[in-house]
Amino acid sequence: FVFPSVMSFRHTNTTHDTVSPHSRLFSLARFSPRGLRLVTMERRGGSPASTSTSINLIVFDFDLTILNIHSWSERIAPRDVPFRNLEEDVADLEFFRAFVGRALDKGIEIAIASFGMYEVIQGYMDRAVGPGVFTRENISTPSQHGTKDGFVVQGGKVPQLRSLTSRLLKVPPGEVPAAASGVLFFDDSRLGAGSALRHKRIIIAT
Numbered sequence: 170f171v172f173p174s175v176m177s178f179r180h181t182n183t184t185h186d187t188v189s190p191h192s193r194l195f196s197l198a199r200f201s202p203r204g205l206r207l208v209t210m211e212r213r214g215g216s217p218a219s220t221s222t223s224i225n226l227i228v229f230d231f232d233l234t235i236l237n238i239h240s241w242s243e244r245i246a247p248r249d250v251p252f253r254n255l256e257e258d259v260a261d262l263e264f265f266r267a268f269v270g271r272a273l274d275k276g277i278e279i280a281i282a283s284f285g286m287y288e289v290i291q292g293y294m295d296r297a298v299g300p301g302v303f304t305r306e307n308i309s310t311p312s313q314h315g316t317k318d319g320f321v322v323q324g325g326k327v328p329q330l331r332s333l334t335s336r337l338l339k340v341p342p343g344e345v346p347a348a349a350s351g352v353l354f355f356d357d358s359r360l361g362a363g364s365a366l367r368h369k370r371i372i373i374a375t
Contacts, residue, residue: 225351226337227272228330231283231290233357236260240293241285241319250292259297269298278337280307282329282354286318309333330354 232239237260245253255262272279281303283290287310294303309329314322322328330352331345340348 223351224277224353225348226278226280226334226353228280228282228333228352228354230326230354230356231281231285231293234260234355235265235281235297236293240289245289247286247288247292250289250296253293255293255296258293262297266298269302273302278307279303280309280333280337282309282326282333284311284319284321286310287312307333307337326354326356 229235232241236258238258240258259265269279279302281290281294287305287308290308290310291303291305294308309332310318311320311322312318313332314328316322330349331342334340334345334348334352335342338348338351
């Protein structure tokens with residue numbers, strides 16, 4: 170089982186960049202009146218593909234993707250989140266808010282798949298985009314997949330992506346592979362992205 174539309178990137182501290190790495194990354198995904206169209210590139214050779222993919226679900230990793238930091242490694246607890254500096258912790262807060270808002274306006278589902286702590290993620294997202302946008306329904310963490318938050322899920326991000334796709338796109342589990350072409354996954358780790366991608370098409374923004 171694979172998710173063909175996967176993006177991975179090396180995280181860059183935005184304080185040392187004139188252009189946000191997230192802005193460069195998301196520029197590959199273009200909104201149109203019909204929704205979000207992803208311009209894909211072949212894995213080998215890097216030449217643009219001749220087709221684009223319609224996206225129905227966007228899934229983000231959390232640490233070093235939405236955030237500029239690794240909240241789990243820094244041992245940030247839920248009680249710490251209200252006092253954290255969002256402008257410093259979120260890699261590009263203004264752009265993230267705008268991107269999420271535009272996706273929702275276009276009827277595209279959004280979600281988070283992380284190995285981190287649910288309560289920390291929820292606290293950050295409530296502050297970043299407001300309560301109710303991200304909930305337990307669309308935040309996937311290891312405690313939903315047979316282990317504790319902070320631990321790697323067996324099978325990597327694939328079980329999380331499968332579950333989110335089935336739940337948010339309202340497709341039976343057996344039909345998830347067919348729906349996977351409409352899923353876009355952002356992850357800071359090429360290893361994490363690769364666990365979902367295998368040998369299909371990929372966009373890599375560095």
